[in-house]
Amino acid sequence: MTSDKALVTGYLFSCGGEDTVVCMMHPREMNVTQYLVPDLLKAGVAVWIQGARSPGNDIRLEHEKALLDMAAGQVFLRARGFRHTVLQGTSGGGPLAAFYCEQSGLAPQDRIAASPGGRPTGLTSADMPPPDGVVFVSAHLGQGELLRNCIDPSVVDENDPLRTDAGLSAFEPANGYVPAPDSARYEAEFLTRYRAAQADRIRRIDAFALESLARKAEARKRVKAGDQTATYLAAWSPIFQVWRTDADPRCFDLSLDPSERAYGTLWGANQIASNYGSVGFARVCTPESWLSNWSAFHSNAGMERCAPSISQPVLMIEYTGDNSVFPQEADRIFAAIGTADKERHKIHGNHHGRPVDPDRPNGQLLAAQAITDWLQSKGFI
Known part of the structure; x- marks a missing residue:
């Protein structure tokens, strides 16, 4: 149970007698079958898979509340007798872990008191045991930055997602688009307009979210003053x-920030299915969840905001064929990490560590070995 009385779920994998537990949590997913678990158990550490209070559901998710969920896990593990806890953040779990390190390292009264949507966070009164180390695997800059780079700016009307400004579409041949297997070729002028329009779309959704919350706050004031018509x-x-x-x-343009990645996105090479389909980032939100999770201009859970506060030893693993975290972004993340005790490994694989080149080794196994070696070097095993 969290400090604000929410029930959360965790799975502890242990062979018995371990001093160190590696703690894995993603803000939106409950991945009990995480690929690193078997090899880390064999290496001699326990593994804790932590769930948020509402996995798979952006409607209730706010990163500030997810920190309370993570804190409940840390309290539980310390009470179980583990001497060392190491946070392991994969993909969106990386910014979450960095956010936890930042907030747990502060005096309670200095922590964030209200979420971007205005809700009390509960962080100022929560028990938040700091971890002893951090491992990032294919960690991105944060959900807000991730969405700013992949949201489609050619949407004309949020209430009619089929209306399109062809001049801002990455999927128009006139703008440089070429379908798989060939690489697209976008001109610098188009990319400048495209990136600016992406930021503008985020700001428009921000404005809608903030206006919605302002109306709700005003109505609450009216109710408090005795106007029951506003209930x-x-x-x-x-x-x-x-x-x-x-x-x-x-x-789609593999010449941009080149790497070993394949054509296509995290969701696959069919951009029509992934861009227009029901499965995708930020599909269903509330004003509070949008601002806390997906707004590049309001979310607190960004690597470049939080990682400078990390004082613990850090291992960062990046996959060289990742199509969600690109080389220049990985450079920014590593540079932002505050501790001088940090180590970086580049391993062939896609965002999930699977080989892009079928003749190359399985990156998931190599990542597990790199983590094992690092844990041993830091005395956690």
Whole structure:
């Protein structure tokens, strides 16, 4: 149970007698079958798979509350007698781990008191045991930065996701698009307009979210003053959809920030299915969850904001064929990590560590070995 009385789930994998537990948590996913678990158990550490209070559901998720969920796991593990806890953040779990390190390293009264949506976080009164080390694997810059780079700026109307400004579409041949297996070729002028329009779309959704919250706050004031006609408006919390969020030009133009990645995105090579389909980033949100998780301009859970506060030893593993974390971004993440005790490994593989080149070794196994070696070098094993 968390400090604000929410129930969360965790799975502890242990062979018995371990002093160190590696703690894996993603803000949106509950991945009990995480690929690193078997090899880390064999290496001699326990593994804790932590769930958030609402896995797979952006409607309730706020990163600030996810920190309370992570803290509950850390309290539980310390009470179980583990001497060392090491946070392991994969993909979006990386920014979450960095955010936890930042907030747990502060005096309670100095922690973030309200989420970007205005809700009390509970962080100022929570027990947040700091970890002893951090391992990042294919960690990105944060959900807000991730979405800013992959949201489709050619959407004309948020209420009609099929309306398109062809001049801002990454999938128009006139703009340089070429379907797989050949690489697209976008001109610098188009990319400048494209990136600016992506930021503009984020700001428009931000404005809608903030306006919704302002109306709700005003209605609550009216109710408090005795105006019962505002009761329903004070309780109303809109749920909205965000379509077409899989359109990062780097996924189709392989000459941009080149790497060993394959054509296509995290979701696959069919951009029509991933950009227009029901499965994708930020599809269903509330104003509070949008601002905390997906807004590049409001979310607190960004690597470049949080990682400078990390004082623990850090291992960072990047996959050289990752089509969600690109080489220049990996450079920015590593540079942002505050501790001088940091180590970086580059391993062939896609975002999940699977080989892009079938003749290359399995990156998941190599990542597990790199983590094992690092844990041993730091005395955790």
